[in-house]
Amino acid sequence: MMSMGISIDNEATRAGTESFVQSELFARTFREGMTLVEETANYLDGEGRDASKQLGRDTALTYAGASMRLTTQLMQIASWLLVLRAVREGEMKIGEASDQKYRLTPTEASKVQFNSDGLPQQLVVLIDAAHQLYSRITRLDHELFVGEEAVEEKNDAAAQQRALFKAFGTLG
Template sequence: MSGFENRDSDDVVFASAECVSLADFMASGLFQRTYAEGMQLVEETSAYLDGPGREAARGLPREASLAYAGESMRLTTRLMQVASWLLVRKAVHEGEMTVEEANSEKYRLATKEIARQPRFEGAEALPERLQELIARSERLYARVERLDTRLRMTGPVAPAPHPLTESFRRVEAFFREHLAMDFSDQRREFGRRKNRPE
């Protein structure tokens, strides 16, 4: 049973564990959904900011124009962080990178201060499409941040003992004991034969 429960497309509830393994994460299908959503959002945002968004920004009043610049910067920063995190986890799953490398400071989710800042003044006047992209990026970033925390909490798991280990140990001890006794008997017999007059 996976440690994830996907209750809706915008959020993830971790159902049964504080930490999860990358294998569980991948097997749950959550990575594929998050990866697809993240890359799609990157494409949508890029297309909007390079096209309709640029046009919309020209007609904004000064305060909203400043909010547009600040919020669009935060939006792209957030999505760059998410895309980088997803690509690193994919590389680990495909054997191109170790878990230790992926968990290094180099690949840690950064810019959390930027991602969590309150909206800029005048943000409520921003184009509706931009506000939608911002809200989706915030939810996606929060999801990835939770996933990152749980994956980093996963330490090396000690293998569970085989159910027959104790039985094997007893059988081995039995044979060792009897082989030792047989060997002692053979040595005594050999000694008697050696000392027997011919």
């Protein structure tokens, strides 16, 4: 496979990834992610810009930092989704998509707690939605490209999804 990426030698992992990109779950996740990107862009360019002008200096600095982290996180989400859509549409092979440059990892920035006091409620809602989606996509990325062997078996939804895939041969 590719020397710079994560090797997808495990046929079950390859089949699981292929099944996922063709699934309704991926289609819904893609729509959710792209909708969130669009909603955030519209907010930051319109209502959010106006709201930020009404904030005090300290809160305005918090707003600026939070909106930059949000934008960065959403760009990473969109990039991951577009790579998998390229796989779905046959424009990219799974081996290419498994390259390390496309992997998502839990980042310290995504775990940063900030004081949301005084921030516009809509910004806080968008940050929370992006954080939840990023966390979910990071878990999916790990499941799809790192493979089952490296995933710690826990009694969680991801482990249950793997068990269903093993039993029925499909993720969607």
